[in-house]
Amino acid sequence: MKDVAAHAGVGLKTVSRVVNGEPGVTPDTERRVQESITALGFRRNDSARVLRKGRTASIGLVLEDLADPFYGPLSRAVEEVARAHGALLVNGSSAEDPERERELVLALCARRVDGLVVIPAGDDHRYLEPEVRAGLATVFVDRPAGRIEADVVLSDSYGGAREGVAHLIAHGHRRIGFIGDHPRIHTATERLRGYRAAMAEAGLPVAPAWESLGSTAPERVAAAAAGMLGGAEPVTALFAGNNRVTVTVVRVLAAARPVALVGFDDFELADLLRPGVTVVAQDAAALGRVAADRLFTRLGGARPEPERTELPTRLVPRGSGELPPAAP
Structure with missing residues (x-):
């Protein structure tokens, strides 16, 4: 730093301020210091900085x-x-x-x-x-x-899931399945809670077979979706608890009858599918x-x-x- 100060014609404190991004240096002085740093190949000694601060x-x-x-x-x-x-x-x-x-x-x-x-x-x-x-x-x-x-x-996982399921209900669905992540994960249980709240507020029952939490591995999710789409009272809509679940469900639905789908989390190319995938997006x-x-x-x-x-x-x-x- 002494060499940089001498080369730029400034004091050590000025060089320190420039190196550490501190205020109090005019633009012209900062430019001269930066040019001297480049010319001399100076690199800040972070080890010394750790010891000092x-x-x-x-x-x-x-x-x-x-x-x-x-x-x-x-x-x-x-x-x-x-x-x-x-x-x-x-x-x-x-x-x-x-x-x-x-x-x-x-x-x-x-x-x-x-x-x-x-x-x-x-x-x-x-x-x-x-x-x-x-x-x-x-x-x-x-x-x-x-x-x-x-x-x-x-993110408001509870409120987002509740809104997404209410959206399906508003479009005429009464049998809606929920496929989510492991039940030990906070977001999974909050989104399940939102699903149940939307169904309860609409006066709709929830069959045990319409809920599935577990691994997001494609084979597990695909089996859960297939089970909900089959049987005596198949669901007419699915709510997917995260982007990985949604992607697998999209693949399942590509080979099945048309079923409504809302996913939690946006994902790449969701808008380019036909139909585009409706999602609850978090930032x-x-x-x-x-x-x-x-x-x-x-x-x-x-x-x-x-x-x-x-x-x-x-x-x-x-x-x-x-x-x-x-x-x-």
Whole structure:
């Protein structure tokens, strides 16, 4: 830094301000410093910065599955907020395994990340209590933390599912099936609750055979859909609990009679199918952005009580959810 200061004809503090993105430097001076940095090949020594400030300028993001399209916009939004704060994002996938989540989170803590954004796989996060007491900022996304108090940013899974099923009812459907994710997952149970609420509000019974929660593996979902479409009283409409379920159901319906469909989560090419797939869309990017903003608010020194933030969903009619019940 001394060489950069001498080359640019400024003081060390000015170089420090430019390198760390701090205010108080005129545009002309900043330009001279940046030109000197380029000419001399200067690189900031983050190890020294950690020793001086006790911060690594890095945050961790733990997702369910990096390959899931839903998490792409969420991850990108967290990364953009981190970048705006001069921080590096390190992410990993829990593969929906609570033990793997715990190992990954603690590995990130061991590398002294300043904060964590976590989409939880497990339902007991007391293992994080020592880290939180030591000052680690943590925000949970999509699902709340288990057995600890922490910030959480969610979509309105209950309200979205309730609206989606009510939409099917409004188009004449009375026998509606629900296919969702594992019952231990918060979003799955909230969407099932929304389905049941819409049916109850319309005075409609729900047969046990019309509900199926479990793995989102295609073979399991396809078997559940086939079972609901067959039998003495087949359903005339299906509500799919997430994008992976919806995609499998679309494939099943391609070889079956016309059945109305509403899916929770939008997905690529949903509007290009015939008919287009009606969905309850959640804003994955907003989830990531709000969570990251909350994290950096805490890293900035604010210590408010943990908050629960719930973002609204949006019904997107495209045709599949507007199909009337097929004639018997």
